[in-house]
Amino acid sequence: MENPVIQLNDVHFSWSSHVAEIININQLTIAQGEHLFIQGSSGSGKTTLLNILTGINKPNFGSVQVLDVELNNLSSTQLDQFRVDHLGVIFQQFNLLPYLTLLENVQLPCWFSDKRMSRIDDLHQTSVNLLQELQIPKNLFGKSVNTLSVGQQQRVAVARALIGSPEIIIADEPTSALDTENRLKFLELLFYEADQQKSTIIFVSHDPYLAKYFSRVVEMSDINQVDLI
Amino acid sequence: MKLFKLAAKSAWNRKTSLSLAMISIAISIFLLMGVDKIRKEAKNTFLNTISQTDLIVGARSGPINLLLYSVFRIGNATNNVSYASYQDIIKMKSVKWSVPISLGDSHRGFRVMGTTQDFFRHYQYADSQQLKFLSGSAFNHIYDAVIGYDVAHQLKYSLGKQIILSHGIVSTKFSEHDDKPFRIVGILKKTGTPVDRTIHVSLSGIEAIHIGWQSGSRSSLSISAEQTQESSLKPKSITAFMLGLERKIDTFRLQRKINQFNKEPLLAIVPGSTLANLWQMVGSFEKILMTISTLVLLSGLMGLLTTLLSTLNERRREMAVLRAVGAHPYHIMILFSLEALFVVSSGCFFGVLSLYLIQILIQPLITELYGLHLAINFLDSEQFVILIIAVFLSLLLSLIPGYIAYKQSLTDGLTVKF
Numbered sequence: 129m130e131n132p133v134i135q136l137n138d139v140h141f142s143w144s145s146h147v148a149e150i151i152n153i154n155q156l157t158i159a160q161g162e163h164l165f166i167q168g169s170s171g172s173g174k175t176t177l178l179n180i181l182t183g184i185n186k187p188n189f190g191s192v193q194v195l196d197v198e199l200n201n202l203s204s205t206q207l208d209q210f211r212v213d214h215l216g217v218i219f220q221q222f223n224l225l226p227y228l229t230l231l232e233n234v235q236l237p238c239w240f241s242d243k244r245m246s247r248i249d250d251l252h253q254t255s256v257n258l259l260q261e262l263q264i265p266k267n268l269f270g271k272s273v274n275t276l277s278v279g280q281q282q283r284v285a286v287a288r289a290l291i292g293s294p295e296i297i298i299a300d301e302p303t304s305a306l307d308t309e310n311r312l313k314f315l316e317l318l319f320y321e322a323d324q325q326k327s328t329i330i331f332v333s334h335d336p337y338l339a340k341y342f343s344r345v346v347e348m349s350d351i352n353q354v355d356l357i
Numbered sequence: 358m359k360l361f362k363l364a365a366k367s368a369w370n371r372k373t374s375l376s377l378a379m380i381s382i383a384i385s386i387f388l389l390m391g392v393d394k395i396r397k398e399a400k401n402t403f404l405n406t407i408s409q410t411d412l413i414v415g416a417r418s419g420p421i422n423l424l425l426y427s428v429f430r431i432g433n434a435t436n437n438v439s440y441a442s443y444q445d446i447i448k449m450k451s452v453k454w455s456v457p458i459s460l461g462d463s464h465r466g467f468r469v470m471g472t473t474q475d476f477f478r479h480y481q482y483a484d485s486q487q488l489k490f491l492s493g494s495a496f497n498h499i500y501d502a503v504i505g506y507d508v509a510h511q512l513k514y515s516l517g518k519q520i521i522l523s524h525g526i527v528s529t530k531f532s533e534h535d536d537k538p539f540r541i542v543g544i545l546k547k548t549g550t551p552v553d554r555t556i557h558v559s560l561s562g563i564e565a566i567h568i569g570w571q572s573g574s575r576s577s578l579s580i581s582a583e584q585t586q587e588s589s590l591k592p593k594s595i596t597a598f599m600l601g602l603e604r605k606i607d608t609f610r611l612q613r614k615i616n617q618f619n620k621e622p623l624l625a626i627v628p629g630s631t632l633a634n635l636w637q638m639v640g641s642f643e644k645i646l647m648t649i650s651t652l653v654l655l656s657g658l659m660g661l662l663t664t665l666l667s668t669l670n671e672r673r674r675e676m677a678v679l680r681a682v683g684a685h686p687y688h689i690m691i692l693f694s695l696e697a698l699f700v701v702s703s704g705c706f707f708g709v710l711s712l713y714l715i716q717i718l719i720q721p722l723i724t725e726l727y728g729l730h731l732a733i734n735f736l737d738s739e740q741f742v743i744l745i746i747a748v749f750l751s752l753l754l755s756l757i758p759g760y761i762a763y764k765q766s767l768t769d770g771l772t773v774k775f
Contacts, residue, residue, distance in 0.1 A: 205685055212683025219681070222674050227370035228363075239359035240683030288682065 131160040132193075133296060133328050134181060139190035141176060150176050151187070152353040156346070160295075163319060163329045165339050168348025174332045177348075178300055181330065182215060183207035195295055213243040216289030216327070218299040223285035224273040231255050231269050234287045237294075244292025258287040262317050279310040286318050293325040301333050315341050360688060364695035367675070371668060375696070378661040379704045385657035386708025386747065389650040390740055394712070396643040398731065402483070403636055406550045407599075407628050409481040411608050414438065414446065414615055415597035417622035421638075424631045427458055427597040429551050430468040433526075434460065437594035442621050447600070449614070451607040454479045456599040459563045459592065462522045462534070467508050469522050469556045471563030471595075477503070479601055482550045492516055493543035499562045499590065503543035505553040516541055520556070522566060534566040547725075561590035600625075658750055661700055665693060665758040669765070676766045689766050690759035697755030698748065705744050709736065 134157065141151035150173050158164055168174045179185040180192060183199045192199045195214055202210060211217075216237070224233045234255040238245040248254045259269060262283040264276075273281060282302055289297050299318070303311040315338065322329050331342065339345045368375055407413075407428050415423040416436035425431040447455040456479055459471030477488050477495045493516045496503055504514060514520070518541045524532040539558060547553060602608060608627060615625035676689055716733050723731045736744070 208680075208683065208685045217681040219677075223678060223681075225367075225675060225678055227366045232366075236679075236682040239363075240688075 132157045133160045133195055134158040134330075135191070135193040136180075137191045137193075139180065139187045139192060141180060141185060141187045145188075149354050151180065153177070153190075153351050154353060156351055158328060158330065160328055161323070161326055162344055163322075163342045164331065165342035165345045166330065166332045166348060167334065167336060167339055167345060168332075168352075169334055172348040173352050173354070174334075174348055175300065177352075178298060178330075178332055182211055182217070182298060209241070212237055212241040214295050216291075216294040216297045218282070218285045218289045218297070218302040220301040221278065221281070221305045223288070224281055226272060226274055228273070229270050230259065230264065230273060230276075230284055233273060233284060234258060234291055236288060238292055241292060244294060247293050248291070255287065255291060258291060258321070259284065261321065262287050278305050279314065282306065282314055283317060286314070286321065290321050290325065290327065294327060296328045296330065297322055299329065299331045301335075302331075303333070303338065304335070311338070312341075360691055361695060363679075364692050365699065367672075367692065368696045368699050374664050374668070375700055378657075378664040379700045379707070381660045382654075382657040382701055382704030382747070382751075383707040383711065385650070385654040386705050386744070387711050389647075389654050389743060390709060390712045391715075392646045392650045393740060393743070394716075396646060397737075400636060400640065400643070402549055403640075404629070404632050405483040406632065407480070407482060409479075409485055409601065410599045410628055411602045411605065412600040412612055412615070412625045413597060413628050414600060414623055414625045417624045420624065420626040420631045421635055423597065423624055423626055424628065424635060426460060427599075428628065428632075430460070430470070430555060434596045437596055438598065438623060439594050439621060440592050442618065442623065443595055443598055445620070446615060446618070447598075449611065451602050451604065451611055452600055453603045454601040456480060457560060457595045458597045458599070459560055460596045462524055462563065462566070463526050464508075464520055464522050464556050465512060467505075467512075467554055467556055468526075469558060469563075471558055471560045471592075473560060476557065479599070480552070482548055482552070486548070488548065488552065489546045491544045491546045493541070496542055496557070496559050496562070498542075499559060499565050500537065500539045501542040501559065501562070502539040503545065503557040504541055505545050505555050505557075506547040507553040508556060509541075509544045514541055514544075516544065522556075522558075524567075537566045560592050560595070564590040564592050654747060655750075657704070658701070658747070658754055661697060661751060662754045662757060665697065665755060666761075669758055669761055672762065673765055673769065676762055677769050680766050680769075686763045686766055689762050690756065693759035693762060694752050694755045697751040701748050701751035705747060709744075 136153050136156040138155070139151060139153045140149055142149040166174060166177065176185060180187055181194065183192075183194075183202065186200060194210075197210065199207065199210075224230075225236070228236070231252070235251055238248065238251055245251070256266075256269065260266065264280055264283060264287075268275060268280075273284065276284065282305070285302065289299075297318070302318075303314055306314060318329065319341075331338075413423060413427050415427060416434060416438055418435045422432060422435075426434050443455075443457060446452070454475060456472055456476045460468060462469040462471075474495050481487055490503075491506065491509075493503070502520060508514065519538045520541065521538050522534045524534060539562065545552060600611070602611065612625040612627065615623050676684075679689065679692075680686075713733065716731060720731045720733065
């Protein structure tokens with residue numbers, strides 16, 4: 129595979145040596161620019177996998193390489209910095225801080241990452257452009273996020289994940305709070321923006337309906353060799 | 358800088374609970390600073406009851422006893438000082454001025470002090486302030502009296518009023534010097550010292566009313582006021598006297614000399630240091646007040662801690678978002694510390710501000726009621742230390758919720774779901 133951004137080799141994870149393993153992945157490679165859909169039911173280890181990819185949890189065994197960096201070799205502070213420099217994250221819901229304006233919420237990662245800041249000429253203009261492309265009404269930009277609908281909030285979260293062009297966008301069930309129509313609209317916008325800045329998308333969901341929109345679909349139970357209880 | 362903005366906006370978002378915590382801290386700071394101020398003013402006033410007097414001399418007893426009866430008019434002298442010894446001592450060349458004090462009589466509960474006009478010239482209190490007359494002037498004649506502000510105020514006396522002095526402290530019909538009434542010729546301004554509660558007459562006045570008295574009771578032979586004027590009124594003894602020296606440096610030399618005076622046993626004290634000793638004995642209430650105020654401040658800080666802790670759960674999502682956008686766990690701790698810093702420093706600010714406002718408001722009242730000039734000063738170093746300790750304690754306490762949030766954010770990672 130060309131230009132792999134993520135390579136997992138023989139990764140094992142359990143909370144302690146006494147309990148059963150949650151993750152046992154022999155191999156997983158994700159190429160640059162891919163739209164990867166990881167599908168799995170609740171408890172299949174999706175969230176743990178994301179935590180391993182983002183360096184929140186360290187595997188007990190095995191190698192996790194993200195952008196040619198072995199995460200196991202980084203200290204927790206280095207991991208935090210690596211995460212904000214290279215990853216954009218979108219949650220299921222409540223992505224935004226209620227006490228900041230829309231624009232400030234979008235700009236948050238650049239407050240903590242010089243690297244993402246350096247990829248932007250004009251922070252204000254870039255965040256305005258992103259929000260406009262994501263079809264957020266301009267009169268809301270300076271307002272608190274409490275005035276937004278859930279769909280709008282998730283789109284602002286996309287803008288925040290994308291700002292400063294991180295290499296990888298990680299989305300953890302970002303559409304579960306949206307209705308069908310908004311779901312598709314959300315995906316279209318996410319794909320369009322990610323493609324523009326050549327970011328790789330790793331999208332986790334239990335919803336098989338979404339799978340057909342992705343270039344690559346991975347079933348959690350296919351790659352994770354653990355006995356599910 | 359960005360963290361500062363974040364902390365400020367986050368705190369503003371929870372302004373109701375935080376401003377309550379802030380108010381409770383402002384009140385406790387106000388209380389602590391107020392008590393500290395009162396304590397210092399009280400001590401200051403006490404230590405400045407008498408100033409510019411280098412030595413007080415009386416019959417040999419204890420230094421505090423001498424100070425109590427000569428300055429505070431509390432208790433009695435064990436013995437008198439002979440007028441001859443007084444004359445000998447004030448002739449010494451290092452003595453610049455002297456004021457004799459003769460005690461033992463009273464008028465309706467107020468002590469009478471026999472002295473000379475030098476008293477009004479040399480007695481100084483507080484910041485070297487001299488006695489000033491509200492009305493009238495110093496005594497000139499034998500039966501003239503000058504009364505302190507409280508005496509005039511409480512007994513509603515005015516100039517020209519005739520008063521009868523009593524022998525001793527307790528007034529009985531038999532011990533009144535009713536044959537020789539005094540006329541009020543002067544009323545002093547408020548000083549905030551025992552002078553306010555004293556009736557001042559001349560030494561010869563004291564002598565005059567005691568002519569014909571033996572062993573504390575009236576003899577059957579009465580001598581009229583007019584006759585007394587004519588007889589010689591040179592006192593045989595006085596109770597104590599105050600000395601001012603030419604050079605301060607001679608104070609201890611003269612003190613030793615008086616303490617070793619051959620003709621009779623005398624005691625000389627340096628009023629400042631004896632006042633300080635006395636304050637140590639009576640001043641323990643200030644420590645109790647300070648302890649209580651400190652506890653109030655601590656409870657205010659605990660209130661802040663409770664507020665911070667109670668919001669931890671609702672802020673869990675906020676912390677997860679911050680972690681997702683790149684905040685390190687130590688950033689989370691700093692956010693809590695900054696928040697505590699905002700609350701406590703604004704609490705300190707408003708506490709100090711209200712202290713000054715109230716001082717400005719009540720200053721005229723205090724001057725009128727207690728004769729105290731409430732000096733409105735900039736915070737002194739001790740008060741600064743109190744403020745710094747309060748801020749420091751709050752930072753220390755904020756580490757508790759900060760650490761819990763830090764731990765939570767580590768286990769929650771980026772995926773809090775609720």
